Amino acid sequence: MIRLQRLSGGYDKDRPIVQDISLQVEKGTFFALLGPNGSGKSTLFKLMTGVLKASAGDIELNGAPLQSYSSVERARLIAVLAQEEQVAFDFTVEEIVMLGRYPHQKGLLKTASRQDIEAVEEAMRTTNVLHYRFRSFRELSGGEKQRVLLAKALAQEPTLLLLDEPTNHLDVRHTYEMLDLLREKQRRDSLTVVAILHDLNVAALYADQVALLREGKIVEQGDVSVLRDGASIGRVYGVRAIAQYHPLIPKPQWFMTPKPDDREPKRAPFRESFRLEQNERLIHIAFDHPLRTISNGVNGEGLQWIRHFCNFHVDKHYSCKDPLADIRHWMEELDIPFEQAVGMMTAVHLKHMAVVEDEAGPYQVMAVVTAGAGNAVDISSDLAPEPFIIPGTINTMVFADAHLTDGALVNAALTVTEAKVKALHDMNVRDPRSQSMATGTSTDSLLIAATQLGEPTPYAGSGTVIGKLLGRAVYRATRMALEKTRR
Numbered sequence: 131m132i133r134l135q136r137l138s139g140g141y142d143k144d145r146p147i148v149q150d151i152s153l154q155v156e157k158g159t160f161f162a163l164l165g166p167n168g169s170g171k172s173t174l175f176k177l178m179t180g181v182l183k184a185s186a187g188d189i190e191l192n193g194a195p196l197q198s199y200s201s202v203e204r205a206r207l208i209a210v211l212a213q214e215e216q217v218a219f220d221f222t223v224e225e226i227v228m229l230g231r232y233p234h235q236k237g238l239l240k241t242a243s244r245q246d247i248e249a250v251e252e253a254m255r256t257t258n259v260l261h262y263r264f265r266s267f268r269e270l271s272g273g274e275k276q277r278v279l280l281a282k283a284l285a286q287e288p289t290l291l292l293l294d295e296p297t298n299h300l301d302v303r304h305t306y307e308m309l310d311l312l313r314e315k316q317r318r319d320s321l322t323v324v325a326i327l328h329d330l331n332v333a334a335l336y337a338d339q340v341a342l343l344r345e346g347k348i349v350e351q352g353d354v355s356v357l358r359d360g361a362s363i364g365r366v367y368g369v370r371a372i373a374q375y376h377p378l379i380p381k382p383q384w385f386m387t388p389k390p391d392d393r394e395p396k397r398a399p400f401r402e403s404f405r406l407e408q409n410e411r412l413i414h415i416a417f418d419h420p421l422r423t424i425s426n427g428v429n430g431e432g433l434q435w436i437r438h439f440c441n442f443h444v445d446k447h448y449s450c451k452d453p454l455a456d457i458r459h460w461m462e463e464l465d466i467p468f469e470q471a472v473g474m475m476t477a478v479h480l481k482h483m484a485v486v487e488d489e490a491g492p493y494q495v496m497a498v499v500t501a502g503a504g505n506a507v508d509i510s511s512d513l514a515p516e517p518f519i520i521p522g523t524i525n526t527m528v529f530a531d532a533h534l535t536d537g538a539l540v541n542a543a544l545t546v547t548e549a550k551v552k553a554l555h556d557m558n559v560r561d562p563r564s565q566s567m568a569t570g571t572s573t574d575s576l577l578i579a580a581t582q583l584g585e586p587t588p589y590a591g592s593g594t595v596i597g598k599l600l601g602r603a604v605y606r607a608t609r610m611a612l613e614k615t616r617r
């Protein structure tokens with residue numbers, strides 16, 4: 131629908147600001163133009179609307195050269211929401227929005243038709259500005275003005291909407307409301323949206339296509355997955371950042387990393403950096419700093435940064451109706467912040483806990499295990515799973531003074547699971563239903579937590595020093611814990 135071919139131009143004929151830009155935005159697409167300050171985004175917009183004349187290259191709008199349209203025709207097709215829109219007179223909100231209808235109005239007097247009035251009402255309703263329609267535009271806050279200007283652009287009923295930082299001045303709620311609204315218009319009315327955005331995360335969530343500009347040239351272009359490339363984004367913006375996928379939708383999101391703070395107090399050695407308490411009700415390991423953690427705990431599941439590691443004892447007949455609410459309630463009673471805690475449950479007596487500490491090379495590890503084999507299961511047997519749930523009968527907590535990447539955390543989970551299975555095998559633990567060797571119990575829990583100090587290691591399998599250390603600690607702790615409960 132709009133096509134730029136080898137386009138160059140700027141403010142001075144001899145010094146083009148944007149150079150050799152080729153891109154195509156299809157009808158009904160949300161296209162985000164990204165790039166650092168001064169990279170030429172607004173200049174490109176001015177070339178796209180004909181405010182600036184290109185020094186080289188072509189722009190086609192709906193298959194015809196942009197110059198072949200009259201200015202009124204262009205204004206009917208393209209609406210622009212500029213960065214700082216100056217309003218010369220003291221207009222009301224409704225009057226401002228009505229200005230959007232100007233290209234559609236006929237005759238010298240330009241009186242508003244019924245269609246104009248309906249378009250203005252609809253635009254004010256969708257942007258949620260109806261309630262201040264009679265207020266002076268000048269009196270509005272920055273965010274309110276922005277919504278009114280969007281209403282004006284929508285009232286224009288364009289096929290192409292160019293937005294220069296549309297979410298400027300908007301708070302979080304209004305930012306996402308505006309973007310949801312634009313996406314709805316884009317999908318429902320096949321509106322084509324080209325937006326200059328500074329927030330890479332917003333762009334990744336809403337744009338179908340993106341182009342990344344640096345010093346007037348496109349350095350990346352494509353669907354939003356180009357934003358997944360940490361190295362190139364870091365280079366373009368000159369920042370330390372990593373991209374990860376959003377946990378709920380397959381869109382990349384950015385995490386900026388501040389410069390390391392040299393004045394941060396030195397951390398205590400591993401063994402002095404935590405407190406382990408155990409009583410009838412709870413095993414609580416509290417670190418003085420958060421650890422990178424992967425777990426399937428009832429509370430704090432997934433990948434997190436965690437300081438408090440809890441294993442609560444529950445009665446054999448505990449009803450598991452809402453274990454998360456229960457665990458948070460118990461944590462609250464004990465003043466343990468659940469946002470920084472992993473919580474597991476077990477029906478095993480906590481005095482039967484086994485703790486194994488070990489070290490090799492630069493690494494230190496500690497495995498804390500509670501284990502009962504009442505509902506041991508052979509995962510390979512043909513029997514259907516039993517729906518009856520008894521809270522976690524082998525709960526394994528492993529702490530490592532090591533720097534494990536996310537992949538290494540998963541690798542560590544694999545390694546210590548192998549160690550647990552071997553312990554069950556060597557202890558001749560059987561599935562009571564199939565009588566075959568058990569591979570675990572039906573409600574096991576696991577957590578791996580790493581201090582993230584030292585050199586990062588991407589592997590923690592049985593072929594690595596850290597993997598072997600973790601595996602052996604878990605093997606010994608699982609055996610000790612099973613022996614204690616058996617006795």
Ligand SMILES: Nc1ncnc2c1ncn2[C@@H]1O[C@H](COP(=O)(O)OP(=O)(O)OP(=O)(O)O)[C@@H](O)[C@H]1O
Nearest residue numbers: 140141142147165166167168169170171172173174
């Ligand atoms: N009216 C102007 N006359 C001359 N040079 C200009 C003018 N407006 C912008 N420039 C220059 O053009 C270059 C690109 O500016 P532009 O406004 O297009 O960047 P941008 O990517 O939109 O930046 P920002 O993210 O800061 O809004 C800058 O070096 C700027 O100084």
